[in-house]
Amino acid sequence: MTLSRPITQAAGALRDKFREVRATSLALAAPLSAEDQCIQSMPDASPTKWHLAHTTWFFETVLLQPHAKGYQPFDPRFHYLFNSYYEALGPRHPRPHRGLLTRPSVDEVHAYRRHVDEAVIGLLEEEGERGEGGLDWAAIEPIVTLGLNHEQQHQELLLTDILHALSCNPLLPAYKPASGPALRLAAVPPAVRWLSRPGGLVEVGHAGADFSFDNETPRHQALVQPYAIADRLVNCGDYAQFIADGGYQRAELWLSDGWAAVQANGWRHPAYWLAPDDPRLGFGLQPQQHHQQQHASPQGAAAGWHVFGLNGVRPMEADAPVAQLSFYEAAAYAEWAGARLPTEFEWEAACDAPGIAQMTGHVWQWTRSSYDPYPGFRPMPGIAAEYNGKFMVGQLVLRGGSVATPAGHTRPSYRNFFPPAARWQFSGLRLAKDL
Numbered sequence: 001m002t003l004s005r006p007i008t009q010a011a012g013a014l015r016d017k018f019r020e021v022r023a024t025s026l027a028l029a030a031p032l033s034a035e036d037q038c039i040q041s042m043p044d045a046s047p048t049k050w051h052l053a054h055t056t057w058f059f060e061t062v063l064l065q066p067h068a069k070g071y072q073p074f075d076p077r078f079h080y081l082f083n084s085y086y087e088a089l090g091p092r093h094p095r096p097h098r099g100l101l102t103r104p105s106v107d108e109v110h111a112y113r114r115h116v117d118e119a120v121i122g123l124l125e126e127e128g129e130r131g132e133g134g135l136d137w138a139a140i141e142p143i144v145t146l147g148l149n150h151e152q153q154h155q156e157l158l159l160t161d162i163l164h165a166l167s168c169n170p171l172l173p174a175y176k177p178a179s180g181p182a183l184r185l186a187a188v189p190p191a192v193r194w195l196s197r198p199g200g201l202v203e204v205g206h207a208g209a210d211f212s213f214d215n216e217t218p219r220h221q222a223l224v225q226p227y228a229i230a231d232r233l234v235n236c237g238d239y240a241q242f243i244a245d246g247g248y249q250r251a252e253l254w255l256s257d258g259w260a261a262v263q264a265n266g267w268r269h270p271a272y273w274l275a276p277d278d279p280r281l282g283f284g285l286q287p288q289q290h291h292q293q294q295h296a297s298p299q300g301a302a303a304g305w306h307v308f309g310l311n312g313v314r315p316m317e318a319d320a321p322v323a324q325l326s327f328y329e330a331a332a333y334a335e336w337a338g339a340r341l342p343t344e345f346e347w348e349a350a351c352d353a354p355g356i357a358q359m360t361g362h363v364w365q366w367t368r369s370s371y372d373p374y375p376g377f378r379p380m381p382g383i384a385a386e387y388n389g390k391f392m393v394g395q396l397v398l399r400g401g402s403v404a405t406p407a408g409h410t411r412p413s414y415r416n417f418f419p420p421a422a423r424w425q426f427s428g429l430r431l432a433k434d435l
């Protein structure tokens, strides 16, 4: 095929977007060795190689097999290997065993990606040549768009999952050593300003023709009471004070399940923090960081902590948003601070509040809202019906998007969700309180 086929603007734009998103996934995996890409550090996290293959499987299964005439699967066995959770598509390799797939190799997974990429681009160009009269465009366009948004979700998981795997290695290797200034979470202003918000009915959820996931719809009215919301995220310096004040030793601050998790797991700080006496500190720092460490002079409760992130181990930055918190820790911090977590409706209604900052692109923000269907919720049609709705029990909603979220992927109505004990995401919090 050539790049100059006369296809419609819409098909051309979607083809370009497809190429860009697919290339980004490979770029995210590029700093990792084949050994890195095979490992599964816990059942919740998947190997890099699996993410690269599963996102490919999604296009093959949902788009190509039903819509590309004469499409030949790259390897029919991959249907079993790389189905994630789609019961309607039959049995699959057990999730906790994804790290046992030393075969197919990374190179074979790359070949699988190329095979599917060529077929998807061929399909888009074929449909695009037909123009407005294209037979299947109305069916294909939403599937490709869903597949790209699905792949972007896995791009974030690829990063958070490999970060967890690397955090399990006592050498604390960097995903990507910092060259020049470290990738860091942006600084937050020192003092919290409380923004008062009125009570009443607020409009929440997605409306309009742009893409959204089904869990953001339908747009509807929700009732909120008058409340105040913090203009910024809770930062590491704030959280260090909670720790120094015995936050992890004071049962009265914790939900019952949270306190049980603290006891069972020995939690004493966020997942990737290293206490000043952590023996791994001698392994994980880059040589130049040893030098910097001697000259760093962090103040008060923040002194001596280090944080493991995508750039490896770094001295903790008090003004960076705190991340890698479970819902339980976020709720305990809020209790300690004399506040609470916002509901997801309060959060969404505050997106356009004058003076509010750090709503997106820093850390996912735990809310006090259960992940439930909106009134009138209907799952996406077809195979994608299993995408969101069946997970609407036992999880909490997070809003905003993190540093690991692909740019432009989220919206004010975007709903992420995790179980309350999950702490391997870039998850933090913003405070709210009643008025």
Ligand SMILES: [Fe+2]
Binding pocket: 054, 084, 150, 154
């Ligand atoms: Fe998936």
